[in-house]
Amino acid sequence: MSNRDFDLLLAASISNGGLNQEQIAQILGFKLFGNPNGFLLLNGTEIGDIPSTPVSRAGMCKSDDTSERLLLQATALLGEPIGYVQESGGCIVNNFFPQQTQSRAATSDSFDTELELHTENAFHAIQPDYLLLLCLRQDPAAEAITYIASVDRILERLSYEQQAFFLNEPYNFFSDYDATEKNQRIAINKHQTVLYGDPDTPFFRFDPQFMVAYSDRAQRSLETLRGIAWEVVEPVRLSRGDLLIIDNRRTAHARSPFTARFDGSDRWMQRTFASCNLPCYTEKLGKQSRIFELVTEL
């Protein structure tokens, strides 16, 4: 989709996105005040006509744009819709459904592999502030579960010393893509702490499969933290029309495996990212865009 076509769709989404006043108030309330769970779930939104789930991106054909407008209206209430060159070719609205070739891959197109808890793009200098997941179709056996662990719940289980450790100990965050390819595991010289920001109400970044500790103590602490994060997760089972909004600076999320049939009835999700800092990134990069390459430093 060209930039102009996307802007037209975004304008249509703002004026005719389908969210009602109550839902708009819930999203703005979540943005301004947050909540201890770090996510907001709006059930049963109107998403229009959904064709059979495709089995490949090339086979995707969706003429009714009700779901895209709803998702983009919600995204625009939270910030600027952004995308990444390495994610779905830089599309702002990402479509995920099981693809046979992606079986067991650690990506959103996988289905028979559990995706471990992670903060989205924890390695990237331009991290999404919010992640929005709109369910177009639940998997036929209703097995898929999204899990969210919030920093508020995790902090309740960490001692003062543990909190101080995670505010100060850097880990090496690897990237899962380079300039051209996804599903990598590459060092990009990104040394960051798990907790950051205001020590009293810290942000959280966490991606154990892509974090390298600098000491045995740091490795053990990471494993302890992973266990605590799994203890506090909130499970969410998404069905048609459910919109899940995740605060990506205060949570980590995961997804269970589920069964795919490749007969048009499979799970189909749409995803967007919202950024609250776009003017700042434009200033630092000296370039205005909604779509980003891998940025390691600002």
Ligand SMILES: [Fe+2]
């Ligand atoms: Fe994710």
